[in-house]
Amino acid sequence: MISAEQICPSDAWKLTQEGVLLVDVRETDEVSQERYEVSCYMHLPLSELPQRFREIPNDKKVIIACRSGIRSQKAIDFLLSQGYEKLCNLEGGILAWKEQEFPIV
Template sequence: METIKIKEVCPTSTLELIKRNYLLIDVREENEFHQFSFDVPRVLHIPLSKLEERMNEIPKNEKVILVCLTGERSLRAVQFLNEYGFTNLLNMKKGLSKWAQKGYPIKGVAIIEEKSCCGGHSHCN
């Protein structure tokens, strides 16, 4: 089996690519998606758990960026879709949490854990 190099982009590059009509596919689960999500014109929500049954909704001829909260699940989604012949895929590394930290557009309320002065310990509010 040939090794496929997965292309990854950062949130800043993703923001630029969205302006060039790239489609975002958010693979987070239903409850995560409804808490907060990307506030961009073209985003499709297909949870990773439903990816196999819904991959026919992903246009093969479009340039697509897969996203999740941290970039781990979306990376798995890219690997999975590559096996089914999808080629125009990018993974957004560091995910929606980094996107929100940078102040990029989101809908809903994002609770982002940041490394604070005390190292983000649970006793900090």
């Protein structure tokens, strides 16, 4: 069975610097308070994922992120069931991201 790669914030940062898309599955109210500051960013709330998942490219690597890594894993499980394969889960979510002092806005 295909599973997603679990990555730490430093690996996620490096990937985003190489142009890998980070998909934030937190809800809109959370994102309006703070969000990942990366050049390739998409906000797609977990609650809208079943209707909008086709907006996420399935032909290249994608990082799925949330607050702590739990909702992103739920999103990954759903995406895997839809045929996605090149997925990475940001371990610790934005909490770990901020702890390691990567940029947020």
